[in-house]
Amino acid sequence: MLTYIARRILYSIPVLLATSFLSFMFITKSSDPLANLRANPRTNSPTVLKHLAHVYHLDQSLPVRYWYWLQDVFVHKLGQSLLTSQPIWPDISRAIGHTLQIVLLAQLIALVLGVAVGIYSAIRQYSAFDYTFTSLSFLGYAMPTFWLALILQILFTDIYLKWHVRVFYTSGLNSGVTSSTWSLDRLQHIALPVITLTVVSFALYSRFMRATMLDVINSDYVRTARAKGLPERLVIFRHVVRNALIPIVTVSALQFGALLGGAIVTETIFTLDGMGYFFITRLQTNDVYSVMAYVMVVAISVITFNLIADVLYGFLDPRIRYD
Amino acid sequence: MTEPAQLDPQLAPMTAPGGITLDVTAAEGLELKARSQWSYARRRFLRHRLAMFGLVGLVVIFGAGALASVVAPYSFDQIDLTNVLHPPTMVGHHVFGTDEIGRDSLSRIIYGIRTSEQVGLTVAVVSTLFGLMVGAISGYYRGWLDNVIMRVTDLILTLPVLVVLLTVAALLGRSSSVWTIVFILAGFYWTGIARIVRGTFLSLREKEYVEAAKAVGAGDLRIMFRHMLPNTLGPIVVTGTLAVADAIILEAFLSFLGFGIADPTPSLGKLVAEGQQFPQKWWITVIPGLVLVLIVICVNFVGDGLRDALDPQQRRVRA
Numbered sequence: 150m151l152t153y154i155a156r157r158i159l160y161s162i163p164v165l166l167a168t169s170f171l172s173f174m175f176i177t178k179s180s181d182p183l184a185n186l187r188a189n190p191r192t193n194s195p196t197v198l199k200h201l202a203h204v205y206h207l208d209q210s211l212p213v214r215y216w217y218w219l220q221d222v223f224v225h226k227l228g229q230s231l232l233t234s235q236p237i238w239p240d241i242s243r244a245i246g247h248t249l250q251i252v253l254l255a256q257l258i259a260l261v262l263g264v265a266v267g268i269y270s271a272i273r274q275y276s277a278f279d280y281t282f283t284s285l286s287f288l289g290y291a292m293p294t295f296w297l298a299l300i301l302q303i304l305f306t307d308i309y310l311k312w313h314v315r316v317f318y319t320s321g322l323n324s325g326v327t328s329s330t331w332s333l334d335r336l337q338h339i340a341l342p343v344i345t346l347t348v349v350s351f352a353l354y355s356r357f358m359r360a361t362m363l364d365v366i367n368s369d370y371v372r373t374a375r376a377k378g379l380p381e382r383l384v385i386f387r388h389v390v391r392n393a394l395i396p397i398v399t400v401s402a403l404q405f406g407a408l409l410g411g412a413i414v415t416e417t418i419f420t421l422d423g424m425g426y427f428f429i430t431r432l433q434t435n436d437v438y439s440v441m442a443y444v445m446v447v448a449i450s451v452i453t454f455n456l457i458a459d460v461l462y463g464f465l466d467p468r469i470r471y472d
Numbered sequence: 473m474t475e476p477a478q479l480d481p482q483l484a485p486m487t488a489p490g491g492i493t494l495d496v497t498a499a500e501g502l503e504l505k506a507r508s509q510w511s512y513a514r515r516r517f518l519r520h521r522l523a524m525f526g527l528v529g530l531v532v533i534f535g536a537g538a539l540a541s542v543v544a545p546y547s548f549d550q551i552d553l554t555n556v557l558h559p560p561t562m563v564g565h566h567v568f569g570t571d572e573i574g575r576d577s578l579s580r581i582i583y584g585i586r587t588s589e590q591v592g593l594t595v596a597v598v599s600t601l602f603g604l605m606v607g608a609i610s611g612y613y614r615g616w617l618d619n620v621i622m623r624v625t626d627l628i629l630t631l632p633v634l635v636v637l638l639t640v641a642a643l644l645g646r647s648s649s650v651w652t653i654v655f656i657l658a659g660f661y662w663t664g665i666a667r668i669v670r671g672t673f674l675s676l677r678e679k680e681y682v683e684a685a686k687a688v689g690a691g692d693l694r695i696m697f698r699h700m701l702p703n704t705l706g707p708i709v710v711t712g713t714l715a716v717a718d719a720i721i722l723e724a725f726l727s728f729l730g731f732g733i734a735d736p737t738p739s740l741g742k743l744v745a746e747g748q749q750f751p752q753k754w755w756i757t758v759i760p761g762l763v764l765v766l767i768v769i770c771v772n773f774v775g776d777g778l779r780d781a782l783d784p785q786q787r788r789v790r791a
Contacts (some may be wrong), residue, residue: 210758410631414634
């Protein structure tokens, strides 16, 4: 197992390098980092611009620039923004913290509800409960995130404007300048984004759980367990549920890895200072190296959680061997 | 799709040991139609109630989009400053209301459907055909091409879809035409289809019938497209159908975030985004989003129906 993990980690290094080089090529080609300065020729003479281009190695060839950038990433924690000359790390680590809070909450709720509903739907297949939740998850699956988020926003803005009751805030993270991570004020702010993400993930998990449960329920050893007279409750919880949980563990690990990149749309709509918001705002202002930093963090998180999913799968299912 | 007629084995003329053919059907005067695999699939599909519901829905929605210039009561950019932000009304002409400069929402939605439809259908067709070719070649011949393709798709998969698409869209410029978006989405989407085709081709190339075809002296192209392809078509048709919905949703995401189709062309994602500035005017946001949801649900129903119809192992729907 350890050699397997070590090999996977070693293998992910060239993947990361290739991803970063390709993204670097694409992203740096797409925009001129000095465009804003160039737009103001009175304060920034051509000599100044030339000097800046030299300082930031913009006059070098692509592989050389990539090399300088790579050094910067390791020496100066993801380097500094070309646009603002500020270090990127403080901004991005703060954003990760906020995203983590929202994603953790949403995933936890969605997982618990999704698994519970999936189990019950599968036990009572074709019951009214099953039909209701199957259709609901079908709807949740078809709904674009941004639409759901906007509807929630509209709803709670209207509630506030009509009855002057502040149930949930519809944008931002805090009402004051600062606020602790788990205050009531913070929870009122993150409730709507969490609900949005929960609905989307819940649709996925409940569908998935129901499908795997039905797979397992119809397998031979479950029939054996029933045939030897085991009470139905034990059959379900000891034999069926435990095996049906295996695939959903990996699915949720993958989902989590992807979501650490921030729920781009949800965070944009609720103007939440998370990873997705970080990405969109930097992409809109052509902040090349911040976008690169984001891409790297996301790629690392996706690769890490892919590995975690695979290892967990082998751990939970002894039939799977890694050699 | 001319597949040699496949008779149900039970109904095929029985040959008695003595060499006398006992044709039961002929003796009893029953009329029997030889049904091909495809006609079975078609019958299963036509009896799938949800699929038919989805198909009808799609025909209506996409039909309205295709005939936008005929169906829409106004043009999508006709300004009417006397009726700004008018709520939906049955009395006047603006059934779905108007936006902040008095453009008719219904007309804009119909034109938006046209855009979504163009994107969805073209992306699905182009990426399916391209993915099919590349996947077939790399699965059949393996070798360096296979390696390159699989590594490239691996790299694309290390990042979430939206990140890749947004970065490419930003690279190609903020104001894109419909075809730029189609290019971006198809350029991303074919990889998934190529992977599926490659996977099935890898296992199919070891099958006996492929070996038999080789022994008879069939060429590579003939084996690939005449013998192997029909056996992969089921999953491909399903994935291709679902690609329509995926492409429409992804286009809506890009347009919503401002990296999609440029003004003044309406697109459903952009119409939803416009409502963001007017949280009190619900109809601007809700109705175009509802149309998106309807399209996706209909496409998913059709996809489910096709999956049930094309899977020969599964005969849940009576044929």
